[in-house]
Amino acid sequence: MNIVVLVKQVPDTAAERALSEGDHTLDRENTDLVLDEINERAAEEALTLKETTDAEVTVVSMGPDSALDAIRKVLAMGADRGIHICDDRLQGADVVTTARVLAAAVRTVADVDLVLAGNATTDGQASAVPAVVADLLGLPQLTHVRELDLDAGRVRAERETESGEATLEAPLPALVSVTEKINEPRYPSFKGIMAAKKKPVATVGLDDLFPDDTGFLVSRTRVVEAVPRPARAAGIRVTDDGSAGRQLADHLIARKLV
Secondary structure, eight states: OEEEEEEOEEEOTTSOOOBOTTTOOBOOTTSOEEEOHHHHHHHHHHHHHHHHHTOEEEEEEESSTTHHHHHHHHHHHTOOEEEEEOOGGGTTOOHHHHHHHHHHHHHTSTTOOEEEEESOOTTTOOOOHHHHHHHHHTOOEEEEEEEEEEETTEEEEEEEETTEEEEEEEESSEEEEEOTTSOOOOOOOHHHHHHHTTSOEEEEOHHHHOTTOSSOOOOSOOOOOOOOOOOOOOOOOOOOSSOHHHHHHHHHHHTTOO
């Protein structure tokens, strides 16, 4: 069985984040970068399946040179090989372009049975890339999954929704996106870290993935302006002298909240 897991390197959510002055995209050069936490859980699920199905796991990531660190971490966790999509022209790529490039990279892996991804990344949180990748690859998609099983050429998943729980099932090959509830990722061992240095990582660019497409459109949108979020204003303190209820009602009415 061949499993592909899609991961992304993102700014650490615990660190200060800012937008670049030029194109108002997230400034990735002046912040701490880490493997996205939900993508890491997708990687853990791939490795758990590898242990029970004797699968080979390929980790795919799109990003600048630093994204290789995210790939190496998953290799240290136990993945077999990596594909690093690195091309300066992809800076600021939108959801559609990102999905198109990832789908093209997945096609380079022979006989893929399962594609795993996080349902969202902590930087963009669009929650759309896995679904677009599945559509481009012509695969059934099982999204927002919290529990996953493979059996007899089929994938079965449990999804938690606002109104309850749902069970999804599809034939392989398929694409599954997972939530943060799917598992707890393992820590790479020292042996795994050393072994990761020798595992193969192929670096590809747009010309490799789309040799016949000379007019590749990286983004269909652009941010024209960005302003800092205003500071939170002080609240209104109500002293209860017997009229607090009326004051509160008047306040809500004045703002058309009731």
